[in-house]
Amino acid sequence: MGNMDMNEIDHFMPILMEREEEAEATPLVTHGSSHFMWIKHSNLYLVAMTKKNANASLVYSFLYKIVQVRHGFPRLLFQNVFNYC
Template identity: 55%
Template sequence: MLSGILIFNQKGENLIFRAFRNDCRPRLADIFRIQVISNPQVRSPILTLGSTTFSHVKHENIYLVAVTKSNANAALVFEFLYRLVMLGKSYFGKFDEEAVKNNFVLVYELLDGEFFSHCFLVSYGIAVHAGGGAKVTWEQGLKEKESRQTVRAES
């Protein structure tokens, strides 16, 4: 079960903080920054401190971090993070610090809207394989919502 998702730039500035469960606090971002980003000798993509596990990948000039408090399936967590990278590339062309900053609202909507990537459904921090149509369904839902708002505005 994921407790939260964090996205940092190379300097350790927090770009995205999304808690799925109430056991993920903003101070965890500081802990990760101190333990990993400010310490270039850390090579492992998994860091466990007490009952908190940080699983991270570095892509371009950003760190994507999954925070877990329970015994999560590491393979699923990393697949989730890499799918986030693929989703960012498909939406923004390039998934880096600038793309995250320029599209942070959409990134939060993807994480909050329960549809994540074209393969995952996120609900209360649980990542579940949802088949290939989730992204398409999410985009169709946005188009339908916009068309309903346009009709109301014209009335």
Template identity: 50%
Template sequence: MSTSAIYFLDVKGKVLLSRNYRGDVDMNLIDKFMPLVMEREEDGNLNPVIQTNDCTFAFIKHNNLYVVSTSRKNANVAMVFVFLHRVVQVLTEYFKELEEESIRDNFVILYELLDELCDFGYPQTTESKILQE
């Protein structure tokens, strides 16, 4: 799968939390994400995968949050989406609601969970019961 980084953004595109797994993508590339989303929404051509010369953005939207994965390599996008949905599911089980406030209130636990869920861009343990142990 190989995701380089994962970001949690609010609806305006402000980064609430990010985790760099591989170090091969500039973390400031996320600043290009929201203008691309807005441009494609206006055109009626918004897809959950946006490719640029610098990287590929794969994203899901959940409770007014964008959960975005970036990759420089040719990643298996289906696996990226399964991983993003599993991240949302695990975090929802931990915090009851995954929203801006729960991210701000629990960022230390979030970083620990993101480290357990993914190692060097590859999914690891994504079962919440195992993670809770």
């Protein structure tokens, strides 16, 4: 899919947890040449990954739109949606 190896996401949570412990969490996490743009909604992290020069504003707008769609369907569970992706 796209320009990323899907195994790259395995690096995201350990890096983020380490940075949160050190109070250095930022909305953009870099690991090697991989960049993770993320938001947290309730207990769910929504993450976009890229190795290329992505438009961060557009990516964050998209992530927040996903959250807005969720609010439009209160009975919709994110887990159910992502099980079908």
